[in-house]
Amino acid sequence: MLKLRRGTVVVADPVRDDEQWQRLSVDVAGEQRPAVVDVALLGSCTFGDEVVVNVEARDLALGSGGFDVVHVNLTRGLSGEGVPGAHVMKLNYSSLQHAVLPVEGERLAVPLGRPVAVFPLHGHLAPLAWALAQARPGARVGYVQTAGGALPGGMSSTVLELRRLGLLADHVTAGPAYGGEREAITTAGAIHDGLAEQGWDAALVGPGPGILGSGSALGHGGIVAMDSAHAALALRCATVLVARMSAGDPRPRHQGLSHHTRTVLDLLLAPVTLPVEMGATDPAFAAARARGHVVHEVAVDVEGYRASGLPARTMGRGIDEDRPFFAAALAAGTTVGGLVR
Known part of the structure; x- marks a missing residue:
């Protein structure tokens, strides 16, 4: 109960x-x-x-x-009327089920080559979006919020700040996530609508704040990145995976290239690009290359991001305590910016 x-x-x-x-x-x-x-x-x-x-x-x-x-x-919450004309349910069959107007349409126009960055932790979103904007000023970028972390779309102050600054042009909650500016039944539907119908130059796809975790290989929210990457690959998008890396996390499984990212790279059915900071090393990079993935070294501007005033802490640690976490997201944003046409 x-x-x-x-x-x-x-x-x-x-x-x-x-x-x-x-x-x-x-x-x-x-x-x-x-x-x-x-x-x-x-x-x-x-x-x-x-x-x-x-x-x-x-x-x-x-x-x-x-x-x-x-x-x-109980005092003032029993008079809601729902969304007029909506009939597709989110949180369906739970006591919080509610109808939404989904973005998915009838037409399937494959967005050939448009870039999609898939990230495993919400803390990646701000440095990812910031670096993309530095690499490609004026790019129209949408955020697709997936399962894996918080489901409510309105919970993230980071999304609000990125929208105010113009670093995000849209926010779609997909699958079980709800409450974004627009709603999608599936992650694939959200990516397709954004890139093929709404004119996004790139999509950033990942969970809301927080993460589900058990310490096991498959029982964590970061595994959703595999599903999101497969959706992007199926839509023939240039698919970039943000590496979860750490030098400050006390848990051995997250030091260097996290087991979250290693597992996704092992399970993916097609190659993706894994950007990392220039000079970064990890034994797992060789295994990723052996599976066909592209480990792409990129120069990053950590000091520029620090000066931006955007969120610069992850799980209580700042940039100085965990530079690789932010550097990997910055590398991915720079890489995606270079793919925007």
Whole structure:
């Protein structure tokens, strides 16, 4: 059963027009607990609202989800009418199922050669988009949010910032992800619509904030990169995989080229390009080349990215503590920028 509890809102932060998530403090059995509400899905909350919250993530002390999530607002959340004309369900057969207007159309126009960058962690998105813009100013770039991390499209402050700066032109939530500016039933449908119908020059495809993980070879959110890369390859796109690399992660499986990326490279059914910083070395690069993948060395501007003011931390570590993480994403962005025509 869901771990749901009844509570009362005691603090409700104001919500900007472009924000979809609201931060709250909710009194649950006498304890004031941090919580969030998906405004696009459930509406905003105010002081005194009676709510039902899902308390599981905070009770488990999850690092990326250490707050309660409002399941329903009993005071003002029972009058929604849904989206007029929508009939395709997201979160289907769950208590949060809702109808959307999908982007997928009847026509299949294969976007030959357009580049797609597939990334395994949301922390890659900002350096990836920034480097692409430096390499190809004015490029029209869309973000396809997939499974693997947070599913709500409005949760990422990074996406909001990149949209404000013009580094992203669109945000589509695909598959089980929901709440983006536009909705897609599948990742392939989102990529196709963006590149073939919306005029994107490139697509950046990867999960929302946070990541599912178990420490096993296949039981982690990063494996979604395999599915996304296959979708891009099937659409005949120039497919670039962002390497998850680290020099600061204390877990041996993530040091150097992470086992997340190594596994995807081993399982892919066709070659992709794996950009890395000029001079970077890892024993796994040889194995990737042996499988036909292109390990592409690129000069990167880490200091320029640091000065940009965009997010520069991953799992609590900054650029100085984990340069390879950011350098790999910058290398991928530069590579994709060079592929834009």
